[in-house]
Amino acid sequence: MRQLSEGAEAKVFETEIFGVKSVVKSRQPKAYRIKEIDEELRRTRTKKEAKAMLRAKEAGVEVPGLLALGKFSIYMERLSGKLLKDTKSKVSYAKIGVMLAKMHAANVVHGDFTPANIIIDGEKAYVIDFGLAEIGESVENKALDMLLMKRSVSQKQYKELASTYAKTYSDSKPVFARLADIERRGRYQIRSLA
Ligand SMILES: Nc1ncnc2c1ncn2[C@@H]1O[C@H](COP(=O)(O)OP(=O)(O)O)[C@@H](O)[C@H]1O
Ligand SMILES: [Mg+2]
Missing domain, CATH: 1.10.510.10 (Transferase(Phosphotransferase) domain 1)
Structure with missing residues (x-):
């Protein structure tokens, strides 16, 4: 997978799902956190991010289409532009x-x-x-x-x-x-x- 970006919390990669160009935003582990806390934080933040995205879409705002949700990652439509x-x-x-x-x-x-x-x-x-x-x-x-x-x-x-x-x-x-x-x-x- 080609990496598109690396932020403070997540990396974004280019990928394909059933032949559709997609991106996956994946929250990375932080070694300085206790493992259980780290996983809990990444899991809840991933869910929260996906929820907010869906809620914005429901409100009529253009956002990338959500394709799949992993424990720590969001798969979404890859936008050009x-x-x-x-x-x-x-x-x-x-x-x-x-x-x-x-x-x-x-x-x-x-x-x-x-x-x-x-x-x-x-x-x-x-x-x-x-x-x-x-x-x-x-x-x-x-x-x-x-x-x-x-x-x-x-x-x-x-x-x-x-x-x-x-x-x-x-x-x-x-x-x-x-x-x-x-x-x-x-x-x-x-x-x-x-
Ligand atoms: N759906 C998408 N389609 C195309 N590029 C994207 C998409 N989502 C993110 N990117 C690219 O990845 C970068 C980082 O994504 P972003 O969600 O802003 O993460 P961060 O929280 O690290 O800022 C964006 O600036 C953009 O270049
Ligand atoms: Mg950003």
Whole structure:
């Protein structure tokens, strides 16, 4: 299997299932953890990631099709196209605002909503990497999804995105209020948001 990427928790490989091009995202063991705890963490996190992905799909968000679920690995449709962070093609940020709105309306908080976790294929945009996703109503976490994307795109792009988010998600007001609040307080000056 050809390895596509290695993240902090998982490796992603290219593979085939019944002749269909697929990828498998596999959570790797951590030698510094006690084996039983390590396995339990990887198992629950794998399940949580797959659940969040399915819930986003149910909410009408484009995600890779789930093909199979292993104890520590998720087999999914291999998307062609490029990461939003690597593409020069004109991307509709309006569409990305709609995707985030649909996720939040279904109480899926992505947890790492950046241009590194969106794949653009022609006119289509897909959300990937639900590894840090949470199911929940937390306004703070929803605001953090928005903040992370805001810090990663231009002002114009953010405006487009925020405008469709507001139109699509009927409960967006508290999220924007919390976002403004977080920015005022200057909290979350952590490296991933810098
Ligand atoms: N369904 C997919 N189709 C094509 N490439 C993918 C797919 N899922 C992941 N990748 C590739 O693997 C990389 C890492 O996957 P990701 O889920 O973001 O893991 P990590 O948690 O390590 O960031 C992505 O940046 C992308 O290049
Ligand atoms: Mg990622």
